[in-house]
Each structure stands twice: as C-alpha cells, then as structure tokens.
Amino acid sequence: MTQTTTSPSPNTPDRALLMDRGVPGRRGIRLPNLDVPAQPLPSADLLRDDLPLPELSQPEVVRYFTRLSQLNYSIDTQFYPLGSCTMKYNPKINDQVALLPGMANLHPMAPAQAAQGALKLMHRLQQYLADAAGMATASLATMAGAQGELAGVLMIHAYHQRRGETDRNLMLIPDSAHGTNPASAAMGGFTVAAIPSDARGNMDIVALREAAGPHLAGLMLTLPSTLGLFENNILEICDIVHRAGGLVYGDGANMNALLGQAKFGALGFDVVHINLHKTFSTPHGGGGPGAGPVCAGPTLTPFLPAPLVERASAGGKEAYHFTTPAQTIGKVGAFHGNFGVLVRAYAYIRALGGEGLRQVSEDAVLNANYLQARLRNAYDLAYDRLCMHEVVLSAGRQKKQGVKGLDIAKRLLDYGFHAPTMYFPLIVDEALMIEPTETEGKETLDAFIDAMLAIATEAQETPDLVRNAPHATPVSRLDEARAARQPDLRWKAKA
Ligand SMILES: Cc1ncc(COP(=O)(O)O)c(C=O)c1O
Incomplete structure (x- = not known):
C-alpha cells in the first residue's frame, strides 16, 4: 500500500482535515460477499451520491482521531496554571466512588428509607464542610460557586426583611473580589458599591468606614482575594460591618488556601460558600457539574436553601431525613444538589483526614x-x-x-x-x-x-x-x- 500522507511528529502542526485526506480507491474495510437476499434500495429521490466522503485506510482514520484527541490540553497531560479557575489533579479513585452503582444509579426521588446511606453521606459532608469553614451547618443544594453566592446574598436579604429593616439594600464589594460577586449581589436585588484596595492589596478601611451607613446590608469578601492575598484587616473589617448592622459574606471558593489554617466563622463571617469543584476533588474549569455549598453561622442558619439533611434516632437506630430550615430562602434547584460531586468531596475528605487537608x-x-x-x-x-x-x-x-x-x-x-x-x-x-x-x-x-x-x-x-x-x-x-x-x-x- 502506498502511503500518501506522512504522520506528523507530535510537535508538528498538521492542519489537513480528515475530509481532505482521502485518496480515490483507498479502503478502510472490505465487506464480505453478500450471503443474504439482496434488498431493494429506497426510491431514487431518497438516495444521493454527491457526498464527497474521503476514502481512507483504517490506520489513517485511527491516527487522525488519536492525534486530534492529543491536541486537547488537559490536566491529565500537563500542568494547568490557571489562576482563580484552578484546574488541579483530582484523584481518579473519587470518580470511581461516585460511579459505584449504589451512588450513580440512585434515583433522586427514591424514598428516604431507601436512600439512608446517601443521606448519611450528605449529613456528614454538611458537617465536615461547616467545620472546615467554622460555621454551624451547610446546605449542599447549590450547584456552582456563583449560585452559592446568590443563595448567600438572598439569605442576607431575607434576614434584613425579617427584622423589618427593608431599606438595607447596599452591598459593599472590594475591587479585589471575584467577578461573580457583584453580579450575584445585583441579581439578589442589591445596589453594589466597590471599595478600593490600598497600596498593600488590602481593603481600604477608611473607604469602608465611610460607606458603612444605615443602608448597609452586607459586605462580600473573597478570601483569599483575587490578588492571591490574605486580607490583613479582616477582624476589623467584620467588626465595622457588624457595627453598622450589616452581615459579612465570604467567597471561600479557594478554600485550598485556608484549610486547617483559618476558619471563616472565627474571623467574623456570617455566611460563606465553598467550591467543591476546585478544592474538594471535582475538576474545575472543564464546564462540568459543580457544587457550591453554602455554610452559615447561627444568625443565618434558619435561612439556608432547602433541603438540609437531619439525623434522628428511631427505635435506638439512627435515621436520616430531609428538612427545610425555618425561614429558608427556598429551593435553588431540582432535588438535592449535584450528588456525584458531593460523593467525590466526601471521599476526598475521608481519605485525607484533618492532617491531609491542612497539608493541602x-x-x-x-x-x-x-x-x-x-x-x-x-x-x-x-x-x-x-x-x-x-x-x-x-x-x-x-x-x-x-x-x-x-x-x-x-x-x-x-x-x-x-x-x-x-x-x-x-x-x-x-x-x-x-x-x-x-x-x-x-x-x-x-x-x-x-x-x-x-x-x-x-x-x-x-x-x-x-x-x-x-x-x-x-x-x-x-x-x-x-x-x-x-x-x-x-x-x-x-x-
Ligand atoms: C473566588 C471565586 N469565586 C467564585 C467563583 C465562581 O464559581 P463558579 O464558576 O462555580 O460559579 C470562582 C470560580 O472559579 C472563584 O474563583
């Protein structure tokens, strides 16, 4: 067989498309002689012979598609230094755990009695994440970081409404925040005002004090900031906001910087979201499913999105069921969140343990x-x-x-x-x-x-x-x- 194309070396770009590579008469497969009765073709108006399909050998087709697949850049082939949208290696074994039939085939409408294992996993994960963030509990319902942010600001809104402080409509956001923060606040119905950064990359405290007036609903702060920095004045900042009657929202998408070192709750935050598709073993940046659980301190726990998983004892045995927080902002999606992502996070946390997470x-x-x-x-x-x-x-x-x-x-x-x-x-x-x-x-x-x-x-x-x-x-x-x-x-x- 004569070879008309040479395989490109892995580093040589080869732009010829498959459709342009054909050689008349070349075959990829030879069909056996007909050993069944021939069937008539459909009528002529349903047939066409003007498709210029390329004629190629099997290896040419296999090589073309294999080479094409190699042009994909992926974390499995190379380093991915994408700031903020972190693509880190995530253990493959956690994918396998999420794909176990009992996990992957569980129907979201299965009755709680038939899904006790899944509910137990979710209950534990709620607690692990809340502990990591220093909060009271977590809702696993939100399916992206930005959705977690939206849920968080809606909780802040509901809190002020409930207290009758309906004119608290100002959300302050430092200019070093993640871009989704102002978008989420605006979607939540707030007026957004930016607080500039100072020469060290911290929030300008003087500007914050000036802006923290009677209409203040809250502050959304990305920690670490998108400058990759820890906010040095975080305790004072939370204090200023609280004294003005506002609440503090934490964007904890990048918890891999803080695990085991600092807890949002202890720093003064009232609510925080975590990107599981970043820190906890689901790839980020690939456009796949994610989860942005919202963790709340005591003030905002009653407003968390539904459902939460609760543990009770029945006849000396533990039992798990879904509950709805008293003043919930409602549901934020169908069913109970992205369960497969939750399973990966659970497996990751259990495998690493407290020491391992700190080492992260x-x-x-x-x-x-x-x-x-x-x-x-x-x-x-x-x-x-x-x-x-x-x-x-x-x-x-x-x-x-x-x-x-x-x-x-x-x-x-x-x-x-x-x-x-x-x-x-x-x-x-x-x-x-x-x-x-x-x-x-x-x-x-x-x-x-x-x-x-x-x-x-x-x-x-x-x-x-x-x-x-x-x-x-x-x-x-x-x-x-x-x-x-x-x-x-x-x-x-x-x-
Ligand atoms: C700091 C920060 N906040 C929020 C988000 C938004 O998360 P998502 O893309 O899941 O909406 C990201 C995304 O990477 C982020 O880096």
Missing part, C-alpha cells in the same frame, strides 16, 4: 510562593508580599519592551504549558494570575519557571518571537470572540 493548604501556598520567589526578578509583582494559593504577576516591564501579557501567555503554549489567567484581576496592569495548586511537584514548577524566565529573556532580546506566538500549535491567534459567537464547524468541499 500548606502545599498550595508553598507552591505559589516558590513561583513568586523564582519569578520576581523577571516580572513585576502586583504586591510585594507573601501570597496565598496564587501569585499575581504583572507584565508591565515587558509591556515597555513591546510585549504584552497576552503575548507571554501565547508563547507559553509553545513551551507546552496552558496559559495562566490573564488581565484579571482588573486592578493589576497586564495581570498574569498563576495558580500552581497543591498537586504539582517541584520538577513541574521548575519547568514552568524555566519557560517563564526564557520568555522574559525573549521579550528583551527577540520580542517579535513572543509577539507572534504561538508557533507550534495547530492554529495561532484566533479571533476568540468571533469563534465563540460564530463558530465555523462545517466542512466545505474545495471548489
């Missing part, structure tokens, strides 16, 4: 600070202080050399790395937000650092190389907005 935060913070220490001479630091789970660099220096943050992110693709989050947080010029996560080893971090250092040198010496990157990917710079809005996915025959 130690490693996450150590890894980010290692990157910061080794990259600080080549890039500007947004804030020159110890960071938490992620480090925010600025490509301000490179911008003066004519190379932007976007160019650096694109050049990283040539070195085999996924790009970090760029241009976020908005308050950092040319931001490159890098989260190594706790699951990467030193060799991987060193390889990434070497690539970043090499790119910094290239920005100085051969800026065009960086400006025109990537060079080794199948496609180069796309019009990403147009690609999303007007995807061109149909193959058209060449004229």
Whole structure:
C-alpha cells in the first residue's frame, strides 16, 4: 500500500482535515460477499451520491482521531496554571466512588428509607464542610460557586426583611473580589458599591468606614482575594460591618488556601460558600457539574436553601431525613444538589483526614510562593508580599519592551504549558494570575519557571518571537470572540 500522507511528529502542526485526506480507491474495510437476499434500495429521490466522503485506510482514520484527541490540553497531560479557575489533579479513585452503582444509579426521588446511606453521606459532608469553614451547618443544594453566592446574598436579604429593616439594600464589594460577586449581589436585588484596595492589596478601611451607613446590608469578601492575598484587616473589617448592622459574606471558593489554617466563622463571617469543584476533588474549569455549598453561622442558619439533611434516632437506630430550615430562602434547584460531586468531596475528605487537608493548604501556598520567589526578578509583582494559593504577576516591564501579557501567555503554549489567567484581576496592569495548586511537584514548577524566565529573556532580546506566538500549535491567534459567537464547524468541499 502506498502511503500518501506522512504522520506528523507530535510537535508538528498538521492542519489537513480528515475530509481532505482521502485518496480515490483507498479502503478502510472490505465487506464480505453478500450471503443474504439482496434488498431493494429506497426510491431514487431518497438516495444521493454527491457526498464527497474521503476514502481512507483504517490506520489513517485511527491516527487522525488519536492525534486530534492529543491536541486537547488537559490536566491529565500537563500542568494547568490557571489562576482563580484552578484546574488541579483530582484523584481518579473519587470518580470511581461516585460511579459505584449504589451512588450513580440512585434515583433522586427514591424514598428516604431507601436512600439512608446517601443521606448519611450528605449529613456528614454538611458537617465536615461547616467545620472546615467554622460555621454551624451547610446546605449542599447549590450547584456552582456563583449560585452559592446568590443563595448567600438572598439569605442576607431575607434576614434584613425579617427584622423589618427593608431599606438595607447596599452591598459593599472590594475591587479585589471575584467577578461573580457583584453580579450575584445585583441579581439578589442589591445596589453594589466597590471599595478600593490600598497600596498593600488590602481593603481600604477608611473607604469602608465611610460607606458603612444605615443602608448597609452586607459586605462580600473573597478570601483569599483575587490578588492571591490574605486580607490583613479582616477582624476589623467584620467588626465595622457588624457595627453598622450589616452581615459579612465570604467567597471561600479557594478554600485550598485556608484549610486547617483559618476558619471563616472565627474571623467574623456570617455566611460563606465553598467550591467543591476546585478544592474538594471535582475538576474545575472543564464546564462540568459543580457544587457550591453554602455554610452559615447561627444568625443565618434558619435561612439556608432547602433541603438540609437531619439525623434522628428511631427505635435506638439512627435515621436520616430531609428538612427545610425555618425561614429558608427556598429551593435553588431540582432535588438535592449535584450528588456525584458531593460523593467525590466526601471521599476526598475521608481519605485525607484533618492532617491531609491542612497539608493541602500548606502545599498550595508553598507552591505559589516558590513561583513568586523564582519569578520576581523577571516580572513585576502586583504586591510585594507573601501570597496565598496564587501569585499575581504583572507584565508591565515587558509591556515597555513591546510585549504584552497576552503575548507571554501565547508563547507559553509553545513551551507546552496552558496559559495562566490573564488581565484579571482588573486592578493589576497586564495581570498574569498563576495558580500552581497543591498537586504539582517541584520538577513541574521548575519547568514552568524555566519557560517563564526564557520568555522574559525573549521579550528583551527577540520580542517579535513572543509577539507572534504561538508557533507550534495547530492554529495561532484566533479571533476568540468571533469563534465563540460564530463558530465555523462545517466542512466545505474545495471548489
Ligand atoms: C473566588 C471565586 N469565586 C467564585 C467563583 C465562581 O464559581 P463558579 O464558576 O462555580 O460559579 C470562582 C470560580 O472559579 C472563584 O474563583
């Protein structure tokens, strides 16, 4: 058989589409002679012979699709330093646990007596998460971080309404908050006002004091902030808000920075959400199902979204059932949340235990600070202080050399790395937000650092190389907005 196409080397982009690779007469399969009576074809108007299907051998088809699958960047193939939307390695065994027939095939309408094991798991998870956050209890019903935020602000709203303080409609949000926070507050019906950050990346306390007036409903604070920093004045901040009659909401999506080190409840927060699809063993960033449980302190527990799972004793035996908190904001989705994600989180927590969870935060913070220490001479630091789970660099220096943050992110693709989050947080010029996560080893971090250092040198010496990157990917710079809005996915025959 003559080979008309050569297999591309793994690093050589091969843009020929399958439809264009055919060679007339080539076959992928040879059908046996007909050994049953021939059947008549449908009528001619239902038949067509104008489909220019490519004629290919089996290996060509297999190689094409295998190669295509290899072009997918994934956490199973490489390091994924995406700040804020953390893609960390999650143990595969937790997927297997979630896929056990008793878990995966359980019908959401199964009566509680037939689902005691599942309810027990949910009850325990409620408590584990509440303990980790230093709160009274948790609702597992919310299915995303942003949904947890919305539930939290609706709880704050319901609390003020119930006390007759109906004109408390102001939600304060620092400018270093996650972008979903102001959106959730606005959806919850609040007027949103931003509090600026000071020169150290903390919230400007003077501005907070001025804004905390009689209309204050609450404050939403992302901890660690999107600058990757711990808020140094958190105790004072919670105190100011409480004295003004407001409540404090914590965005705890990035609990992997705090586990076993600091508890939201002890810091003064009234309600907090946690992203299980980030910290607790479900991949984040892949667009798959998530869970954003809401944990509440005593003040807001009665307002939690339904259902909660409660334990009772019946005839000397423990029994579990769903309950609805007294002043609940109601249901936030069908049934009981994303059960498979809850199972993964439960398995993860049980496998690691208290010590293991503490080590998660130690490693996450150590890894980010290692990157910061080794990259600080080549890039500007947004804030020159110890960071938490992620480090925010600025490509301000490179911008003066004519190379932007976007160019650096694109050049990283040539070195085999996924790009970090760029241009976020908005308050950092040319931001490159890098989260190594706790699951990467030193060799991987060193390889990434070497690539970043090499790119910094290239920005100085051969800026065009960086400006025109990537060079080794199948496609180069796309019009990403147009690609999303007007995807061109149909193959058209060449004229
Ligand atoms: C700090 C923070 N808050 C909230 C969210 C929103 O979570 P979700 O994407 O599940 O809505 C994220 C997302 O990664 C986040 O990083």
